[in-house]
Each structure stands twice: as C-alpha cells, then as structure tokens.
Amino acid sequence: xxxxxxxxxxxxxxxxxxxxxxxxxxxxxxxxxxxxxxxxxxxxxxxxxxxxxxxxxxxxxxxxxxxxxxxxxxxxxxxxxxxxxxxxxxxxxxxxxxxxxxxxxxxxxxxxxxxxxxxxxxxxxxxxxxxxxxxxxxxxxxxxxxxxxxxxxxxxxxxxxxxxxxxxxxxxxxxxxxxxxxxxxxxxxxxxxxxxxxxxxxxxxxxxxxxxxxxxxxxxxxxxxxxxxxxxxxxxxxxxxxxxxxxxxxxxxxxxxxxxx
Amino acid sequence: xxxxxxxxxxxxxxxxxxxxxxxxxxxxxxxxxxxxxxxxxxxxxxxxxxxxxxxxxxxxxxxxxxxxxxxxxxxxxxxxxxxxxxxxxxxxxxxxxxxxxxxxxxxxxxxxxxxxxxxxxxxxxxxxxxxxxxxxxxxxxxxxxxxxxxxxxxxxxxxxxxxxxxxxxxxxxxxxxxxxxxxxxxxxxxxxxxxxxxxxxxxxxxxxxxxxxxxxxxxxxxxxxxxxxxxxxxxxxxxxxxxxxxxxxxxxxxxxxxxxxxxxxxxxxxxxxxxxxxxxxxxxxxxxxxxxxxxxxxxxxxxxxxxxxxxxxxxxxxxxxxxxxx
Numbered sequence: 017x018x019x020x021x022x023x024x025x026x027x028x029x030x031x032x033x034x035x036x037x038x039x040x041x042x043x044x045x046x047x048x049x050x051x052x053x054x055x056x057x058x059x060x061x062x063x064x065x066x067x068x069x070x071x072x073x074x075x076x077x078x079x080x081x082x083x084x085x086x087x088x089x090x091x092x093x094x095x096x097x098x099x100x101x102x103x104x105x106x107x108x109x110x111x112x113x114x115x116x117x118x119x120x121x122x123x124x125x126x127x128x129x130x131x132x133x134x135x136x137x138x139x140x141x142x143x144x145x146x147x148x149x150x151x152x153x154x155x156x157x158x159x160x161x162x163x164x165x166x167x168x169x170x171x172x173x174x175x176x177x178x179x180x181x182x183x184x185x186x187x188x189x190x191x192x193x194x195x196x197x198x199x200x201x202x203x204x205x206x207x208x209x210x211x212x213x214x215x216x217x218x219x220x221x222x223x224x225x226x227x228x229x230x231x232x233x234x235x236x237x238x239x240x241x242x243x244x245x246x247x248x249x250x251x252x253x254x255x256x257x258x259x260x261x262x263x264x265x266x267x268x269x270x271x272x273x274x275x276x277x
Numbered sequence: 278x279x280x281x282x283x284x285x286x287x288x289x290x291x292x293x294x295x296x297x298x299x300x301x302x303x304x305x306x307x308x309x310x311x312x313x314x315x316x317x318x319x320x321x322x323x324x325x326x327x328x329x330x331x332x333x334x335x336x337x338x339x340x341x342x343x344x345x346x347x348x349x350x351x352x353x354x355x356x357x358x359x360x361x362x363x364x365x366x367x368x369x370x371x372x373x374x375x376x377x378x379x380x381x382x383x384x385x386x387x388x389x390x391x392x393x394x395x396x397x398x399x400x401x402x403x404x405x406x407x408x409x410x411x412x413x414x415x416x417x418x419x420x421x422x423x424x425x426x427x428x429x430x431x432x433x434x435x436x437x438x439x440x441x442x443x444x445x446x447x448x449x450x451x452x453x454x455x456x457x458x459x460x461x462x463x464x465x466x467x468x469x470x471x472x473x474x475x476x477x478x479x480x481x482x483x484x485x486x487x488x489x490x491x492x493x494x495x496x497x498x499x500x501x502x503x504x505x506x507x508x509x510x511x512x513x514x515x516x517x518x519x520x521x522x523x524x525x526x527x528x529x530x531x532x533x534x535x536x537x538x539x540x541x542x543x544x545x546x547x548x549x550x551x552x553x554x555x556x557x558x559x560x561x562x563x564x565x566x567x568x569x570x571x572x573x574x575x576x577x578x579x580x581x582x583x584x585x586x587x588x589x590x591x592x593x594x595x596x597x598x599x600x601x602x603x
Contacts, residue, residue: 068501070497070500070501090500090503090504095503098501099501101497101498101501104494106494107363107364107493108364108543108548109543109548110490110547110548114490114549118487118490118491119502121488121491121502121503122502122503126484126487127484170498170502174502
C-alpha cells in the first residue's frame with residue numbers, strides 16, 4: 017500500500033500550560049478528502065496549526081510526504097502542504113491577482129520575476145475560486161465570502177500534494193459552498209491531492225468527505241466513513257445536543273444531520 | 278512591472294528637488310553660466326571660487342545628507358509598517374529615535390563632544406531591549422512589541438528632558454535645535470556615513486521585497502507560504518533600527534518622514550514592495566530635501582530645525598488623507 021501523504025502519530029500540542037491536542041493519530045492518503053468535525057474549542061484549528069508547524073509539537077510526530085515536519089525547511093514545507101487559514105484580515109491594498117501570486121513564493125527564486133508557469137497557476141486558481149472578475153480589485157474591498165475564496169485561491173496556487181482548509185466555506189452562500197466542496201472532491205479525484213478540511217457544516221462534510229474524523233476534547237472520538245461516524249449517539253454526545261439526529265439525504269443517500277425538536 | 282513609469286517620474290521629481298536645493302540659498306547659484314564655469318573650471322574669479330566653496334563644502338554635503346536621511350527614515354518606516362502590519366508604525370513609535378536622542382544628550386552632559394556614537398548606541402540599545410523583552414512572543418504578539426517600544430521611548434524622552442534642563446541656557450538652545458533635527462553644520466564625514474547605509478538598506482529591502490509583501494499579509498499566512506517569519510521580523514527590525522539610529526545620530530530626530538514617505542509611495546505605486554520600496558526611498562529623499570530647503574529659507578535671518586517643517590508637513594498630509602477618505 018502507498019505510504020500516506022500525511023501521517024500524524026500521537027500528536028500533542030497546546031498553548032500555555034494546557035494541552036489542547038491530547039494524542040491525535042491518523043493517516044491522510046493521496047486522493048482522499050478527510051473532513052474534520054467537532055464542537056467549538058475541541059482543537060480542530062489547533063490541529064491544523066500543529067500539522068503545519070505553526071505550533072510546536074509537545075509530543076508525537078507529523079510526516080508529510082514521508083518527511084518529518086520538523087526537518088522540513090520553510091519553503092520546502094510550503095511546496096508540500098498548502099493551508100487556507102481562518103480569516104486573517106488584510107491591512108494593505110494588494111490586488112487579488114498579486115495576492116494570489118504571493119502563494120507561488122516557495123516555487124520561485126528569491127529575485128525571479130513570475131514566469132509563465134506562475135501566471136498560468138494564478139489564472140487557474142482564480143478561475144477555480146470564481147475570482148476572475150475580481151482579479152484587479154483590492155483585497156480590502158472584498159466581501160467576507162470573496163476574501164475567503166481569495167485565501168482558497170492562494171492555497172491552490174501553491175500546487176501542493178497536501179491541502180489543509182480551516183473552515184473554508186464559513187462565510188460562503190450555499191451556491192459557493194457547494195461549488196467549493198465539489199472542487200475539493202475533484203481535486204482529490206483528478207489530481208490525487210490529499211485534502212484535510214475542517215468544517216462546521218456537518219451535512220457538507222458528510223456529503224463530500226471520503227472519511228470523517230470527529231474530534232472531542234482534543235482527541236479523536238471517531239474516524240471512518242460518514243455512515244460509520246454520523247450516528248445519533250456520537251453526534252448527540254460530541255455536540256452535547258440530544259435533539260441531533262442522523263438520517264439519510266433523500267437525494268444522495270449519504271447521512272445528514274437534522275434537529276428532531 | 279506596471280509601475281515603472283511612475284517610479285521614473287518620482288525619480289525625476291527628486292532630481293529636480295535636489296537640483297533646486299543645490300542652487301537656492303544666500304549665495305545664488307541659479308545661473309547656468311556660473312554653474313557651467315564651476316563644473317568645467319574654465320574660468321577662475323574670486324566670486325566663482327566662493328561659489329565653488331559654497332557648493333562643494335556646504336550645499337552639496339548638506340543636500341546629500343538630507344536625501345540619505347530621508348531614504349533611511351523612509352525605509353525604516355516601510356519595514357516597520359510591513360512587519361507590524363500597522364500603517365502607523367515608524368521609528369519614533371518603537372522608541373528608536375528617543376533612544377538615540379537620550380544617548381547623544383547623555384554624552385553631551387558627560388562632557389563629550391562627539392554625539393554620533395552615543396546616539397547610535399542609544400537607538401540600538403532601545404531596539405535590543407524591545408526585542409529581548411518580547412523575544413519569546415515576537416511572532417505571536419506584535420502589539421506587545423510596539424507597546425514595549427512606546428513605553429521605552431517615553432522613558433528615554435523623560436530622561437532626555439531631565440538631562441536637557443541641567444544645561445545652561447545657551448547650550449540648551451543648541452541641544453533643543455539638535456533634538457528637533459538639523460542638517461546644518463554637518464559635512465562630508467556624516468554624508469559618507471549615511472549614504473552607504475542608505476544604499477545597503479535599499480539593496481536589502483529590494484532583496485526581501487517578496488517576503489516583505491508576504492509578511493504584510495500576517496504571520497500565519499507568511500508561515501504557510503514558506504517565509505521564516507521570526508527570522509524576517511528580527512532582521513527587519515534590526516535593519517530599521519540601524520537605519521534610524523544612524524540618521525538620529527547624524528541629524529537629530531526628524532519626525533513624520535518615516536510615516537509619510539511609505540504612505541505616499543503606496544498611494545502612488547501600490548503596496549507591493551518591489552515598487553513601494555524604491556518609491557518610498559525616493560519620496561523620503563525628496564521630502565527631507567524640500568523640508569531642509571524650507572527650514573533654511575523660510576525665515577530671513579535664522580534657520581528652523583528641519584523637524585519643525587516635517588512635523589508641519591506631516592500634520593497637513595494626514596489631515597488631507599483623512600479628508601480624502603471621508
């Protein structure tokens with residue numbers, strides 16, 4: 017079997033005295049979309065920070081493409097793993113095209129001008145994120161949803177085998193939410209990318225993920241296909257909400273989440 | 278690069294300003310034939326000898342010093358604004374200028390006649406203390422770094438004021454004049470100190486133009502895009518500290534240039550450092566040269582400290598910016 021694109025073994029990390037992640041282990045394979053769900057404060061964003069080296073590990077290890085995260089240089093890491101972070105508000109008036117082009121940093125020499133490969137990648141990413149019409153606009157003039165798509169385009173333009181997204185559709189309308197998730201699934205299928213997607217939209221996560229990881233208090237509560245983990249018992253316990261019910265989507269047959277009262 | 282024509286235009290404007298500043302003064306050099314004779318050395322008269330002395334020994338070093346100071350302050354401001362993601366950051370705000378002033382005044386109080394090295398030590402000491410105070414948290418918490426700079430700057434200013442009051446009134450006047458910034462009485466040694474610093478600063482900022490664009494997006498984004506955030510922050514703050522410290526040490530504290538020049542540059546050529554760094558450097562040079570020209574010609578018999586002129590310019594500039602935004 018092929019080695020995983022990303023492998024986390026007993027990952028522990030946190031802020032101050034407290035451990036937020038208490039031993040997380042999982043593998044993410046090329047061509048797979050792994051949805052990460054869980055209640056507020058369970059450590060989903062901290063997991064993304066730990067997996068990308070933004071937060072030092074207190075224990076365990078992370079391997080990306082078979083290489084230990086700690087041994088990777090900054091530019092090397094950015095060529096292996098791209099991240100769409102949660103919103104970091106823009107301060108300066110970069111236009112959207114230049115903003116997305118900055119995502120190519122790790123693939124360009126320090127002084128080199130953008131080559132044709134860079135420009136093509138930028139145009140493709142702008143098209144994927146439905147931003148071609150806004151390419152000349154200042155990033156400070158974008159709506160929350162447009163800004164989120166610009167962040168997504170910047171991650172796509174890195175052309176990495178691993179892609180991590182921290183709530184990529186939180187500010188998007190239903191049409192764009194669906195579009196982004198279809199695109200992520202296609203990227204995994206057609207380009208063999210390994211995608212980790214943190215989401216609060218349980219229905220979209222269940223619909224478009226190959227596997228789901230349910231987190232609770234900094235640990236993995238359940239990991240498996242959506243049918244395996246989207247059960248009444250797990251949902252009600254993890255989200256502390258007795259009204260939650262899992263039922264099949266009448267159109268696709270995949271599990272969805274509903275409120276019984 | 279789409280902003281090339283504008284950068285060339287700014288460059289032409291700065292050359293025009295520098296030429297005007299060389300020609301205008303008590304000894305009028307606005308005479309093409311006189312200038313031609315001066316440069317070629319074809320004819321020699323007593324008047325021409327005097328004009329040559331004014332040009333080579335007084336005006337040229339003064340104008341070059343003003344231009345280099347402007348470049349240094351503009352680059353220091355640009356670096357700090359990008360690293361702190363704060364359009365209001367400048368050398369003053371980090372306490373760098375106040376530290377330099379304290380160093381110089383303390384040296385004078387101790388009886389020293391040379392102020393350059395003590396001022397340099399003062400600025401760098403403040404920068405070092407600020408960075409050390411926040412060493413462990415520098416990537417995570419930039420606002421606390423700024424606050425530490427503001428606090429240390431205020432402390433340095435308090436000590437400076439206390440020291441200045443110990444001098445007799447005559448000395449106090451010249452120290453206050455120095456504190457407000459001035460290019461008067463400086464010569465080629467100061468020019469040879471600031472111009473290499475300005476050139477090295479320009480080269481380093483241009484080499485780092487893309488990482489600086491990226492760090493201006495935020496520390497987390499910069500990390501994900503492959504920038505060594507902490508190293509770049511430390512290098513940028515250190516470079517800004519050296520540029521500001523050398524300027525304060527040679528010319529005193531000249532406010533607002535480090536704030537205005539990057540703003541004006543971004544308005545003219547956008548925020549990308551490949552364009553805004555050269556533009557800010559040139560705008561900074563133009564601003565200080567114009568301010569110095571005004572400082573030495575506005576009043577008939579006396580000279581104003583250049584910091585007074587840049588302060589007034591800064592006030593007008595930011596009020597205009599506010600009105601434009603409304």
